[in-house]
Amino acid sequence: MSSFEGPLLLPPSTSTPGAPIRLAVASLGAIGMAVVEAVQSGRLPGFTIAAVSARDIEAARARLAPVAPDVPVVPIAELEPLADIVVECAPAALFGEIVGPFVANGKKAVVLSIGALLTHGDLIELAGRTGGQIIAPSGALLALDAVTAAAEGTIHSIKMITRKPVKGLLGAPYLEENGIDIAAATEPVKVFSGTAREAAKGFPANLNVGAALALAGVGPDATTIEIWADPALTRNTHRIEVDADSASFSMAIENIPSENPKTGRITALSVLAALRKMTAPLRVGT
Ligand SMILES: NC(=O)C1=CN([C@@H]2O[C@H](COP(=O)(O)OP(=O)(O)OC[C@H]3O[C@@H](n4cnc5c(N)ncnc54)[C@H](OP(=O)(O)O)[C@@H]3O)[C@@H](O)[C@H]2O)C=CC1
Ligand SMILES: O=C([O-])CC(=O)C(=O)O
Numbered sequence: 001m002s003s004f005e006g007p008l009l010l011p012p013s014t015s016t017p018g019a020p021i022r023l024a025v026a027s028l029g030a031i032g033m034a035v036v037e038a039v040q041s042g043r044l045p046g047f048t049i050a051a052v053s054a055r056d057i058e059a060a061r062a063r064l065a066p067v068a069p070d071v072p073v074v075p076i077a078e079l080e081p082l083a084d085i086v087v088e089c090a091p092a093a094l095f096g097e098i099v100g101p102f103v104a105n106g107k108k109a110v111v112l113s114i115g116a117l118l119t120h121g122d123l124i125e126l127a128g129r130t131g132g133q134i135i136a137p138s139g140a141l142l143a144l145d146a147v148t149a150a151a152e153g154t155i156h157s158i159k160m161i162t163r164k165p166v167k168g169l170l171g172a173p174y175l176e177e178n179g180i181d182i183a184a185a186t187e188p189v190k191v192f193s194g195t196a197r198e199a200a201k202g203f204p205a206n207l208n209v210g211a212a213l214a215l216a217g218v219g220p221d222a223t224t225i226e227i228w229a230d231p232a233l234t235r236n237t238h239r240i241e242v243d244a245d246s247a248s249f250s251m252a253i254e255n256i257p258s259e260n261p262k263t264g265r266i267t268a269l270s271v272l273a274a275l276r277k278m279t280a281p282l283r284v285g286t
Pocket of ligand 2: 140205206207208209210236237255262263264265267
């Protein structure tokens with residue numbers, strides 16, 4: 001259930017026709033900073049960074065200074081009036097606080113903490129009532145185009161096997177709650193096998209891709225996830241295996257970590273691609 005308890009069903013606010021689409025970025029970690037840098041460098045024509053939120057406002061101002069010195073850094077609660085779309089790329093616990101005001105006002109939210117969507121169904125319903133939209137880009141995963149297409153028919157089974165370097169999994173609540181110590185692992189260790197719902201709860205900062213796969217396909221209780229800690233790996237790898245009445249496919253991605261070892265570099269690029277598709281005269285892929 002969402003913690004958001006703000007105003008409901010306000011009329012959508014409109015931006016001036018022809019004006020750039022105003023983005024709010026919450027927060028300024030590996031993904032947020034990469035998005036800000038790309039927009040500021042002109043890689044995404046038609047968009048502007050209107051505001052950013054951060055835990056440490058002064059530190060964020062210092063980080064922005066070389067690329068976006070004029071962009072205001074404000075508390076999360078002040079973002080919505082300043083922007084048309086929010087890019088949610090903060091810790092999952094802040095999801096409702098960030099996304100709620102935008103969808104309540106009929107606006108779009110591009111969300112990365114997709115695991116949090118499994119407990120914020122109310123915000124999806126709210127967006128349905130206000131005309132807002134929650135957009136979950138492919139992020140660090142691949143093949144969601146084929147999974148959504150297959151889900152229009154019947155998917156018999158869907159599974160993801162994730163293998164990460166040890167530092168891509170350290171600190172996950174599931175490991176701590178179950179006394180699983182991977183810090184000294186010298187060979188691959190299977191640390192989890194279960195549903196996407198259980199994986200999202202146990203690995204909230206490490207496995208948003210499992211929730212994305214579940215939401216694209218057959219839901220969090222029918223999607224199976226296996227997680228391995230592999231000390232020999234340098235990349236976060238995800239392999240998905242789908243058996244459907246339209247096709248069978250298996251695909252894998254090897255993500256080069258960003259400055260945050262839990263997060264693949266491709267994730268921020270996926271946000272840019274999703275934003276670009278919103279206004280592009282040609283859209284490729286579902
Ligand atoms: N959908 C997908 O495929 C993927 C999703 N993700 C998810 O995207 C989200 C962002 O990832 P990433 O950029 O790598 O994360 P980072 O840890 O790099 O950044 C998170 C940012 O949030 C800030 N923050 C922490 N607490 C607060 C607070 N109370 N108020 C405001 N800001 C706060 C942090 O500030 P500080 O540095 O001061 O702590 C940091 O700047 C995460 O939920 C992650 O799990 C990541 C990868 C792939
Ligand atoms: O899903 C996530 O949160 C991050 C991830 O696995 C990746 O970047 O490869």
